[in-house]
Amino acid sequence: xxxxxxxxxxxxxxxxxxxxxxxxxxxxxxxxxxxxxxxxxxxxxxxxxxxxxxxxxxxxxxxxxxxxxxxxxxxxxxxxxxxxxxxxxxxxxxxxxxxxxxxxxxxxxxxxxxxxxxxxxxxxxxxxxxxxxxxxxxxxxxxxxxxxxxxxxxxxxxxxxxxxxxxxxxxxxxxxxxxxxxx
Amino acid sequence: xxxxxxxxxxxxxxxxxxxxxxxxxxxxxxxxxxxxxxxxxxxxxxxxxxxxxxxxxxxxxxxxxxxxxxxxxxxxxxxxxxxxxxxxxxxxxxxxxxxxxxxxxxxxxxxxxxxxxxxxxxxxxxxxxxxxxxxxxxxxxxxxxxxxxxxxxxxxxxxxxxxxxxxxxxxxxxxxxxxxxxxxxxxxxxxxxxxxxxxxxxxxxxxxxxxxxxxxxxxxxxxxxxxxxxxxxxxxxxxxxxxxxxxxxxxxxxxxxxxxxxxxxxxxxxx
Ligand SMILES: [Zn+2]
Numbered sequence: 001x002x003x004x005x006x007x008x009x010x011x012x013x014x015x016x017x018x019x020x021x022x023x024x025x026x027x028x029x030x031x032x033x034x035x036x037x038x039x040x041x042x043x044x045x046x047x048x049x050x051x052x053x054x055x056x057x058x059x060x061x062x063x064x065x066x067x068x069x070x071x072x073x074x075x076x077x078x079x080x081x082x083x084x085x086x087x088x089x090x091x092x093x094x095x096x097x098x099x100x101x102x103x104x105x106x107x108x109x110x111x112x113x114x115x116x117x118x119x120x121x122x123x124x125x126x127x128x129x130x131x132x133x134x135x136x137x138x139x140x141x142x143x144x145x146x147x148x149x150x151x152x153x154x155x156x157x158x159x160x161x162x163x164x165x166x167x168x169x170x171x172x173x174x175x176x177x178x179x180x181x182x183x
Numbered sequence: 184x185x186x187x188x189x190x191x192x193x194x195x196x197x198x199x200x201x202x203x204x205x206x207x208x209x210x211x212x213x214x215x216x217x218x219x220x221x222x223x224x225x226x227x228x229x230x231x232x233x234x235x236x237x238x239x240x241x242x243x244x245x246x247x248x249x250x251x252x253x254x255x256x257x258x259x260x261x262x263x264x265x266x267x268x269x270x271x272x273x274x275x276x277x278x279x280x281x282x283x284x285x286x287x288x289x290x291x292x293x294x295x296x297x298x299x300x301x302x303x304x305x306x307x308x309x310x311x312x313x314x315x316x317x318x319x320x321x322x323x324x325x326x327x328x329x330x331x332x333x334x335x336x337x338x339x340x341x342x343x344x345x346x347x348x349x350x351x352x353x354x355x356x357x358x359x360x361x362x363x364x365x366x367x368x369x370x371x372x373x374x375x376x377x378x379x380x381x382x383x384x385x386x387x388x389x390x391x392x393x394x395x396x397x398x399x400x401x402x403x404x405x406x407x408x409x410x411x412x413x414x415x416x417x418x419x420x421x422x423x424x425x426x427x428x429x430x431x432x433x434x435x436x437x438x439x440x441x442x443x444x445x446x447x448x449x450x451x452x453x454x
Contacts, residue, residue: 018253018256018257018260019253019257021253022249022250022253025246025249025253029241029245029246029249030241033238033241033245034238037238037239038238043239043241043242046241047241047242047244047245047248048340048373050241050245050249051245051248051249051252051340051341052340052373052374052375054249054252054253055252055256055344055375056375058253058256059256059378080408081374083407084374084406084407084408085374120232121232121235121236124229124232124233124236125236128236139233142198142200143198143230143233144233144236144238148200149195149198149200164191164194164195164200165191167194167195167198167200168190168191168192168193168194168195170194171193171194171197171226171229171230174229175225175226175229178229
């Protein structure tokens with residue numbers, strides 16, 4: 001676990017050693033990018049958002065208190081950044097073709113993969129895209145970012161029970177969209 | 184317990200988030216309930232399929248952009264601390280632009296004139312030096328302004344941010360600079376650029392047109408972060424003429440709750 005070190009590093013940044021932010025970037029740029037990608041499905045936007053999140057962590061470093069984990073603070077800032085961009089993001093997504101996107105995402109499939117599996121994966125991508133933001137968020141944090149419910153509760157600022165319920169509803173919604181999409 | 188209640192445990196079971204007692208209870212139910220078993224199996228299939236979701240690689244720019252952003256941020260903070268900037272630092276600042284070739288010519292001229300001036304001083308010595316330095320400083324200053332204005336038009340958000348941060352180094356902001364900043368404040372698609380612009384404009388609040396522009400901008404901002412930041416600025420500047428605009432903003436139905444409270448608070452403190 002490098003969580004203790006994360007907080008120590010961030011406290012150094014807070015104290016004015018801004019270069020230390022580079023270490024945190026090394027550790028977390030990929031997970032953060034992954035989270036933002038799942039929330040936007042736009043590669044360039046996600047890269048831009050990663051910069052914005054790190055910029056905000058520098059700008060608002062005074063607000064870091066080390067009472068919680070650095071990563072949780074980072075994801076909270078990422079969520080706020082997404083919220084701030086919400087309007088313009090949605091407008092842009094409207095113009096993007098879902099099929100194109102799913103096609104692009106599944107481009108990594110090898111020829112050996114069965115057609116059936118390819119279809120299933122494509123269906124999953126499409127279903128995930130249609131998932132409501134809050135459901136996609138909880139699934140992304142638990143499944144892809146591999147965070148525990150208790151950690152997600154801190155990031156989303158809700159109770160652990162609420163995370164449990166939301167995760168359950170998210171899976172139900174995903175499954176229902178997936179079944180409709182695939183057939 | 185009904186099947187529905189067991190179903191609520193499915194996601195937790197897949198995620199390995201159930202308490203041992205819950206897990207045991209569910210698994211026991213599954214041995215006797217084919218419907219739940221089938222339902223969980225199909226959910227698990229989807230869950231496993233999710234492992235194969237791929238995220239495309241970010242481009243190599245991401246790393247480079249971060250370094251640029253960090254360096255710019257550090258430079259901007261350092262700039263805030265030392266208000267007087269020496270001529271060599273100014274030239275150092277220009278030197279960063281060497282890769283931007285359309286400006287390279289102008290830069291070369293400045294450097295050559297600096298070199299010539301230096302030789303001249305050494306040969307002639309004495310009092311002309313100050314005057315020469317003043318002229319050179321004003322040339323550098325003009326160049327900075329041109330570059331800053333050009334940067335504000337750049338499609339990359341981090342470049343625009345850089346442009347905004349350089350306004351801190353411009354000693355006498357003229358109308359052109361102020362107009363460009365106000366336009367960025369109201370129209371830039373990136374909220375961080377708008378926030379930095381707000382900071383830059385706050386520093387220029389001595390100009391009446393800046394204050395006026397800030398007040399007019401209140402109703403044009405739709406991001407909660409901006410609305411809240413602008414309220415802070417108005418309070419700091421004790422700009423009473425902003426109250427009318429804030430009241431206008433309060434009429435918007437979709438205004439963020441936190442922001443609404445903050446603005447009400449700001450209004451009471453201003454009047
Ligand atoms: Zn059952």
